[in-house]
Amino acid sequence: MKNRVVITGLGVVxxxxxxxxxxxxxxKLGTSGITFHQELKxxxxxxxIGGIPEISEEKKAEYLTPLQLRGFNSTSILYGxxxxxxxxxxxxxxxxxxxxxxxxxxxxxxxxxxxxEKFREAIYKIDDQNVxxxxxxxxxxxxxxxxxxxxxxxxxxxxxxxxxxxxxxxGTEALLLGFERIKNCKAKRMLVGSSSDSSLYTWGGFDxxxxxxxxxxxxxxxxxxxxxxxxxxxxxGSGSGALVLESLESALERKATIYAEILxxxxxxxxxxxxxxxxxxxxxxVQKCIxxxxxxxGITSTEIDAINGHLTATSKxxxxxxxxxxxxxxxxxxxxxxxxxxxxxxxxxxxAGAIESVASVLQIKxxxxxxxxxxxxxxxxxxxxxxxAKIPTQMIEKPINIVIKASxxxxxxxxxxxxxxxx
Amino acid sequence: MRSENxxxxxxxxxxxxxxxxxxxxxxxxxxxxxxxxxxxxFIKDLEIxxxxxxxxxxxxxxxxKIEIDNDSMEKMLSVKATVEVIQDKMNA
Numbered sequence: 234m235k236n237r238v239v240i241t242g243l244g245v246v247x248x249x250x251x252x253x254x255x256x257x258x259x260x261k262l263g264t265s266g267i268t269f270h271q272e273l274k275x276x277x278x279x280x281x282i283g284g285i286p287e288i289s290e291e292k293k294a295e296y297l298t299p300l301q302l303r304g305f306n307s308t309s310i311l312y313g314x315x316x317x318x319x320x321x322x323x324x325x326x327x328x329x330x331x332x333x334x335x336x337x338x339x340x341x342x343x344x345x346x347x348x349x350e351k352f353r354e355a356i357y358k359i360d361d362q363n364v365x366x367x368x369x370x371x372x373x374x375x376x377x378x379x380x381x382x383x384x385x386x387x388x389x390x391x392x393x394x395x396x397x398x399x400x401x402x403x404g405t406e407a408l409l410l411g412f413e414r415i416k417n418c419k420a421k422r423m424l425v426g427s428s429s430d431s432s433l434y435t436w437g438g439f440d441x442x443x444x445x446x447x448x449x450x451x452x453x454x455x456x457x458x459x460x461x462x463x464x465x466x467x468x469x470g471s472g473s474g475a476l477v478l479e480s481l482e483s484a485l486e487r488k489a490t491i492y493a494e495i496l497x498x499x500x501x502x503x504x505x506x507x508x509x510x511x512x513x514x515x516x517x518x519v520q521k522c523i524x525x526x527x528x529x530x531g532i533t534s535t536e537i538d539a540i541n542g543h544l545t546a547t548s549k550x551x552x553x554x555x556x557x558x559x560x561x562x563x564x565x566x567x568x569x570x571x572x573x574x575x576x577x578x579x580x581x582x583x584x585a586g587a588i589e590s591v592a593s594v595l596q597i598k599x600x601x602x603x604x605x606x607x608x609x610x611x612x613x614x615x616x617x618x619x620x621x622a623k624i625p626t627q628m629i630e631k632p633i634n635i636v637i638k639a640s641x642x643x644x645x646x647x648x649x650x651x652x653x654x655x656x
Numbered sequence: 657m658r659s660e661n662x663x664x665x666x667x668x669x670x671x672x673x674x675x676x677x678x679x680x681x682x683x684x685x686x687x688x689x690x691x692x693x694x695x696x697x698f699i700k701d702l703e704i705x706x707x708x709x710x711x712x713x714x715x716x717x718x719x720x721k722i723e724i725d726n727d728s729m730e731k732m733l734s735v736k737a738t739v740e741v742i743q744d745k746m747n748a
Contacts, residue, residue: 300681304711368714369707 238415239655241489242324242477244316244426245591248284248470248578251292252319253591259577260592261628263604265454266578267468276433280445282453284470284579285431286312301383304370307348312473312584313380313428314387317342320475321388321424325489332389337483339392339420341410342381342475343403343427345583348374349434380428392420400642401543402500403427404474404586409498409650411478421483426475429584436469442512444547445469457580458607459544459573460554460615460624467545470579474587476594491655493597496635497529498650509645514549516556519647523560523639526649532635534561537569537651539602541593541638544573545580551614553641558618568619569637570629576606586640586648593638597654602629666746671720671739678715682708694736709733722746 243253248266250256259266266284273281288311293302296315305311317340318328346352351374358366373379378396385394393414399406404427411423429435439445446466449456457468484491501522503515527534540557544550557571558564574589575581581588596602604627611624639649676692683689684703688696698704698712713729716722716738722745724732732738 300708303681366714368711370711 234418235416236418237481238412238478238495239481239484240476240492240495240594241479241484242320242322243492243591243594244319244321244323244475245588246286246288246312246316246472247474247581247588248286248472251286251288251315253323256591257595257599260574260595260603261601263577263606263628265457265606266470267453267456269450269453273433273436274450278433278437278440279443279447280440280466280468281450282446282456282468283431283436284468284472284581286472288315304368305374306351306354307374307379307430308350308432308471309344309347309428309430309473310374310380310383312471313342313344313426313475314383316426316428316473316475317384317424318387320426320477324477324479325487328388334389334391336391337421338390338423339414340381340384340388340390340394340424341397341407342384342425343397343399343407343583344377344380345398345400345403345429346435347377347379349430349432351375353434384424388424390424392423398583399646399648400644401580401582401585402640402642402646402648403583404588404590405638405640405648405650406500407587408476408478408590409500409648412495412498412650415478415480422477422479424475424477425587426473427584427587428473429471429582431471435471435582439469446546455607457546457576459542459546459576460550460605460611461546461608462610462612464546464550464612466547467575468579470575470581470585472578472581472584472588474584474589474591476587476590493594493652494655496532496651496653497526498648499525499529500648501525502647503645505645511645512643513645514552514641514647515645516552518645519553519556519641520560522647522649523557523637526637526651530651532651534563537561537635537637538633539570539572539596539636541589541636542571542573543639543641545575551612554615554618564618566620566622568623570602570623570625571619572603572605572625574603576608589640590638590650593636594652596633596636597652600630600633602631602633604628668739668743671742672735674719675716675735675738678719679704679712682712692735694739696735698733716742720746
């Protein structure tokens with residue numbers, strides 16, 4: 234006996250919109266969340282633009298207590314708590330510190346590094362022979378599982394509470410791990426998602442690798458250009474996305490709002506073989522991840538209405554499109570609609586898969602395809618493979634039944650999930 | 657070198673007043689906090705999370721411009737014991 238799994242709650246903290254309503258509005262309009270950051274320029278970054286969610290002190294206080302905010306210096310935990318709490322409430326649950334422990338609900342919430350600014354504070358104190366001045370706040374904010382520890386306690390969850398980490402696949406992987414846990418009747422509800430710090434210390438290494446865009450420091454909103462011929466690297470982003478997954482039985486019992494159903498998915502690795510490396514994908518494994526996800530979902534590729542790609546705006550975008558055409562056996566005008574949220578929010582790294590999954594699910598709920606921005610000059614290698622009409626630059630409103638979403642990460646790891654309108 | 661203020665001997669009441677302000681953000685039992693006295697135990701009466709005791713010690717160090725060694729730290733579980741450690745260090 235396997236459970237069907239549906240999505241009953243969403244939460245998001247994104248560079249172009251904090252909260253579900255603002256984010257929905259932004260992605261429909263194609264609003265860029267990318268801005269110039271003097272701090273990056275001052276430190277000598279080549280790329281001085283990035284996506285950072287705007288959050289006031291008042292907003293923070295709505296989610297964390299004064300005690301939790303004492304000595305607090307971790308944007309990834311802040312964003313994760315905000316998105317997670319929002320998703321939990323959106324699913325119809327209350328957030329109450331005295332709530333009854335719920336053994337049927339768990340959480341898998343990923344991150345790349347946790348609280349890197351807090352970690353920096355700690356390193357300076359230790360090097361200054363002042364380790365005792367770290368107090369109690371260093372460990373919980375810098376441990377990788379800090380985000381799941383914070384959220385697990387705030388919500389009182391008694392099932393599995395953990396953190397996963399698989400570079401830019403993290404969010405999509407978290408979703409699929411939660412999906413499998415419910416499908417296999419190990420939990421009734423799983424809060425899944427991921428978050429990533431807004432920090433030059435997270436972004437610096439990518440700048441050094443020359444994979445970030447450095448040509449748009451004067452025109453930040455034009456900087457993130459997935460699928461464009463003039464793409465020159467990704468623009469770093471940050472934030473968090475969260476989804477409440479639930480067994481269909483539990484959702485119907487509670488008369489919960491059902492955003493979409495998760496039909497299936499796949500997680501694999503290219504093993505850094507056949508062209509794959511620590512930083513480049515093995516194309517064969519990417520295609521297998523997609524075809525295995527389709528098999529797992531029990532659909533045919535012709536049923537797919539839209540693809541939400543990984544598409545970071547590096548030189549790998551053409552290869553990704555080629556992989557999609559081969560895996561789906563669809564090209565030209567027969568290709569599904571395809572979009573990249575990174576054109577609007579940048580590459581939110583560990584948070585990308587979760588924020589983009591929220592956007593994908595919203596497309597099913599509101600029946601639209603959000604626009605790509607900054608690809609008025611589609612790369613000829615891409616337009617050779619698929620029709621330009623399939624790369625919308627304005628929102629398209631039409632029936633959207635099935636959306637496929639994929640994420641690919643350093644370490645040659647892949648994740649692919651298939652969402653369907655719930656009938 | 658101590659600042660001039662600290663050459664004036666602080667009364668026990670003054671120390672308790674300052675300590676009350678320091679522990680306030682960590683308190684989880686408001687009833688216990690209302691009745692704070694010399695006999696108040698940080699964990700039993702104020703339900704302060706034991707992990708936060710080290711933060712209180714750091715705040716005490718900052719407020720009273722003293723440094724508290726490991727042995728003294730272990731004693732600082734109640735208002736009375738904490739006041740004694742503070743007096744001891746300030747007079748040292």
